Amino acid sequence: MHTVALQLAPVLAAEKSKVPFYIAGGALVLWALVLALVLGMRKPEFPGSLRGQRIVMAVSIVLVLGAVSTAVITSGPPAKTAEASTGAQTTSTSSTAPPATTTTPTTPSNIKQRVTKLAIEALPSGQLAYSTQVLSAGSGQVSITMTNGSPLEHNFTLAQGSTVLGATPTFKGGSRTLTLNLKPGTYKFFCTVPGHRAAGMEGTLTVS
Numbered sequence: 001m002h003t004v005a006l007q008l009a010p011v012l013a014a015e016k017s018k019v020p021f022y023i024a025g026g027a028l029v030l031w032a033l034v035l036a037l038v039l040g041m042r043k044p045e046f047p048g049s050l051r052g053q054r055i056v057m058a059v060s061i062v063l064v065l066g067a068v069s070t071a072v073i074t075s076g077p078p079a080k081t082a083e084a085s086t087g088a089q090t091t092s093t094s095s096t097a098p099p100a101t102t103t104t105p106t107t108p109s110n111i112k113q114r115v116t117k118l119a120i121e122a123l124p125s126g127q128l129a130y131s132t133q134v135l136s137a138g139s140g141q142v143s144i145t146m147t148n149g150s151p152l153e154h155n156f157t158l159a160q161g162s163t164v165l166g167a168t169p170t171f172k173g174g175s176r177t178l179t180l181n182l183k184p185g186t187y188k189f190f191c192t193v194p195g196h197r198a199a200g201m202e203g204t205l206t207v208s
Helices: 002-015 019-042 050-074 082-095
Strands: 115-122 134-137 140-148 157-160 163-167 175-182 185-190 202-207
Touching: 115 134, 163 175
Parallel strands: 115 140, 134 202
Antiparallel strands: 140 175, 157 163, 157 185, 185 202
16 A cells, blocks of 8 residues: 555656645545544444454555655645746847947048158259159159249149149249149149240159
């Protein structure tokens, strides 16, 4: 009988309900009432024989063990549901996800533009000529500073073919700067004061 009670324990544990305990406890109480009120009072000679005593003891032990076993089994905390376990797993997974990263794209505005600085001057002697007739620069932004120490007014004008791209003011004394964005090619520079270019105040700028 004791073995039967132990075999029932896993089944009762899986139920996780108080009903098995109520059934076992009720059976024990009912058995006690039967022994005391029915058999004990109506049959003074009960249980009579040694065999009867053993049967009463065996039944009583089984009922007591059943009540105790169900009390212990059903007193534990309820098992977690599959949904709760799945939810916990999902939360754990999301909490360990690596943070997102962002990358700043490289655009022309992010790249430092190359600047070429050049210098040229009108001859201080008053001769109608620049200090050089050949200039060179890299493509991109080109800044050309002209200094005029001559007693005459001059300017620095840059053109490609028949198209004038830019020019400094016509001035005397000091310096002026012309800044342009130039592509690879060959350009002409000259002074636009009447007669100065024809007298030799011109040159070539090569951009590579």
